[in-house]
Amino acid sequence: MVDAEQRLWAPWRMRYIGGGATEDGCVFCNRLRAGNDVESLILLRGPNAFVIMNLFPYNTGHVMIVPNQHVADLADLPFEAAIDMTLLAPQVTGALRRVLSCAGFNLGLNIGDVAGAGVAAHLHQHVVPRWVGDANFMPILASTMVIPELIPTTYAKIRAELQREMTANATCRAIVLTDDDRSVVLQDGALPTATASEKQPVWKAALGAVQSVAGDLEIAGWAGSERADASAGPLALTLRAVKVTDAPGREVVGLTEALDRLDEREAVILRRARANLAPSIAAPDDRIGQVSSS
Ligand SMILES: [Zn+2]
Numbered sequence: 001m002v003d004a005e006q007r008l009w010a011p012w013r014m015r016y017i018g019g020g021a022t023e024d025g026c027v028f029c030n031r032l033r034a035g036n037d038v039e040s041l042i043l044l045r046g047p048n049a050f051v052i053m054n055l056f057p058y059n060t061g062h063v064m065i066v067p068n069q070h071v072a073d074l075a076d077l078p079f080e081a082a083i084d085m086t087l088l089a090p091q092v093t094g095a096l097r098r099v100l101s102c103a104g105f106n107l108g109l110n111i112g113d114v115a116g117a118g119v120a121a122h123l124h125q126h127v128v129p130r131w132v133g134d135a136n137f138m139p140i141l142a143s144t145m146v147i148p149e150l151i152p153t154t155y156a157k158i159r160a161e162l163q164r165e166m167t168a169n170a171t172c173r174a175i176v177l178t179d180d181d182r183s184v185v186l187q188d189g190a191l192p193t194a195t196a197s198e199k200q201p202v203w204k205a206a207l208g209a210v211q212s213v214a215g216d217l218e219i220a221g222w223a224g225s226e227r228a229d230a231s232a233g234p235l236a237l238t239l240r241a242v243k244v245t246d247a248p249g250r251e252v253v254g255l256t257e258a259l260d261r262l263d264e265r266e267a268v269i270l271r272r273a274r275a276n277l278a279p280s281i282a283a284p285d286d287r288i289g290q291v292s293s294s
Contacts, residue, residue: 028052028066028122037228038221038276041155044092044162045229049084051092051162053155054126060149061100061129061158063092072121073111085125092127095161098201102129152277156222160202160235163224170196172235173266174206175223175273179242184258184270185210188249191236191266206237216242223273234265238273 023030031040032050041053043063054062065088067081074082093105106128110117117124164170174192176185185192194209196202203219210217223236244252255274259267 026070026122027119028124029070032068036226038155038226041151042228043155043159044088044166045227046084046088048078048081049088050228051088053151053158055151058106058126058128059130059134061096061102061154063096063127063158065089065092065125065127067123070122072123074109074123077123089125089127091162091165095158095165096127096129098199099157099161099203100129103132104130106130152221153219156219156237157201157203159222159224159228160206160237163228163232163235164196164202166230167232169235170202170205172196172202172206172237173223173269174210175236175238175270176210176217176244177220177238177240177273178244178252179240181240181274181277183252183254185241185244186251186253186258186261189251189261191262191269202235203237206239210239210241212245212247221273221277223269223276225272226276234269236269236273238277 031042031052032045034040037043037045041055042050043053044051046068048069049065049067052064052066054064065085067077067085069078069081071077071081077085089107093107096102096105107125109123109125111120111123113120160172172194174194176192177183178185192210194202194205196205207217207219217239220238220240223238224234225232244250253261255270258270262270
């Protein structure tokens with residue numbers, strides 16, 4: 001028998017178990033103030049509300065829509081924030097549906113400690129994707145769950161899709177790193193690029209574009225801008241290849257050499273790809289382990 005709170009989510013979750021870390025202030029306000037949205041798992045910043053991943057999800061793709069202002073009760077929620085939260089819901093569910101092929105959602109607010117709000121002082125709306133046969137209705141916490149995907153991977157997929165929703169741009173650069181993260185694949189001297197068709201998620205388009213480049217590929221993380229706001233640059237995903245295949249125009253180039261050869265815009269993306277990988281993988285408990293709300 002497994003413990004009631006145990007979820008099968010190795011290896012990512014293991015980094016957060018037993019941390020017991022505390023954090024001064026509000027976890028949502030702290031992340032909103034912090035500069036690095038990839039590290040904070042913020043998916044989208046709006047003028048009055050933002051979208052953030054739940055690090056202890058009920059299900060894969062569990063995100064929260066949160067007002068920028070620190071309020072505990074609906075009665076105190078500014079009108080503009082209520083509007084933004086309402087308008088974000090269809091965009092978030094639309095993006096999640098495309099990214100994860102989920103069949104439905106649970107959306108809900110837990111207001112106050114008595115209702116089970118993990119961060120009762122700052123209102124937040126849960127959006128939990130559901131699949132047919134994904135076990136129990138909420139509270140799913142009562143049973144063991146398999147979270148089949150690593151947080152940085154899910155983050156990258158959803159972030160790309162939400163940014164596409166906001167900018168109406170579905171063209172994504174694919175940064176294909178070798179297994180040791182020391183080299184990158186260039187196609188005709190540039191980073192491979194893919195454009196998603198209308199119903200295709202960006203991550204699938206990116207994988208498809210480079211599938212001929214390498215046999216076994218995995219999405220390793222988000223390679224675009226740290227900021228998830230209107231200033232966010234182009235869509236970019238980092239992929240990792242176990243083995244790169246030979247083909248015309250294709251080269252495996254060391255990171256330093258690649259940075260020298262790429263134009264300035266692409267070099268920035270490659271630098272970000274590398275920088276974004278590190279904090280997502282090595283985030284200590286006391287920084288993002290506290291986005292644990294219910
Ligand atoms: Zn707050």
